[in-house]
Amino acid sequence: MTPEYYLTKVRYMDNDQLSRVRRFNRAVTHRIGVLDGNYLGSGRPLGEARLLFEIGRDGTTVRDLRTRLGLDSGYISRMLRAFEAEGLTASTPDARDARVRRVTLTPKGRREWDLLDQRSWDRAAALLESLGPSQRQRLLDAMAEVERFLRASAVMIEPADPFSDEVQACLQAYFQELAARFDTGFDPMRSAPAEPGELVPPSGWFLLARLDGAAVGCGALKIKGDGYGEIKRMWVAPSVRGLGVAQRLLRALEDRAVAAGVDILQLDTNGTLTEARKLYARNGYGEIPPYNDNPYAQHWFEKRGLQSNR
Structure with a gap:
């Protein structure tokens, strides 16, 4: 070739x-x-x-x-x-x-x-x-x-079954890190919902990043209708941070959103997650007023024009 x-x-x-x-x-x-x-x-x-x-x-x-x-x-x-x-x-x-x-x-x-x-x-x-x-x-x-x-x-990024044990183990690692980093701790039952059933096509997608067969990161997309989507559960294991995995996950989620007809992506994050806020800012996400009542959210972001920019 x-x-x-x-x-x-x-x-x-x-x-x-x-x-x-x-x-x-x-x-x-x-x-x-x-x-x-x-x-x-x-x-x-x-x-x-x-x-x-x-x-x-x-x-x-x-x-x-x-x-x-x-x-x-x-x-x-x-x-x-x-x-x-x-x-x-x-x-x-x-x-x-x-x-x-x-x-x-x-x-x-x-x-x-x-x-x-x-x-x-x-x-x-x-x-x-x-x-x-x-x-x-x-x-x-x-x-x-x-x-x-x-x-x-x-590192390979692929869709995964949000009900699978592999995904649940990845989410537990994510939740444990949030509980350690947040001053108030973290209870996933109190956060903005992202139930497994909401992350199954066509209503959503769950992506896993794998290295040598082991899950080292995850991210999810919820389709909200009227051209809106929301990014949830973005996490990368400490062992692979600095390898650009978060950037690739975000890009893959955006590609899924575009394919699903989403033009506006939103997300929320906590103030202690400075790395995440920098990632979103350099990828064109601007801060907006709160769009939900997530008790752990301190910053809300939005990116518009996905359909015209791809």
Whole structure:
């Protein structure tokens, strides 16, 4: 496919940006030695070596491996069967949930894991040893920055069932943070309502942000009629703050609102949530008089003209 194809799929990218990403990928894969089937001299390709390493000396569940590595279930199952045939791993029902298989290393598997671990340390040392102190620090700082943005790019924002356990767990984390930050505490039963039934299409939507399969943020849209909509339950986990997740959630909710015919979006927030107020202000939301009697609201915002600005 041509670069022009990708330009129609992703906003704000050009051919030079895509070429630089591809060049970086080639440089990294060559430098860390993943191009042959003998990663770190293990006699294994990178995928097998990484899976063995992720099982770890303490073992883990097949479910956690799939979530952590983002690999196809069938692919992981084939590799695990091969490991068992080699005498490297054993699997048993997990003590907490017999439906889940737990994988552990055998003594032979632990010996290979130790060898991989030592060679990985050696490879890291080889990468740094030829650099001077200032270059080394610059490389480490750049790696940290790249890792941060790779994590940001891995966050997926998708519609979710507001009745699901996953959504309810995310909301509980949100409510607990509000209770800790508000001087008066927080009782969701006293706040402006956003019942699960109001957040199901076409009357509303609930979006979850996920990273490595775990919910790390949420946001909801209520359709109020007459071209109005309301944003509710905006929250991002502390572990991913600074990665632009809130901005992406807000944009995704606005896109849903536009598709639903909403032209005016409203929301309310508490004065202690300074980050949220800054987010809304820089996205074109202006303060308005109160439009509800939410006892926890101290600031009310509105954004008009969504239909004409998209």
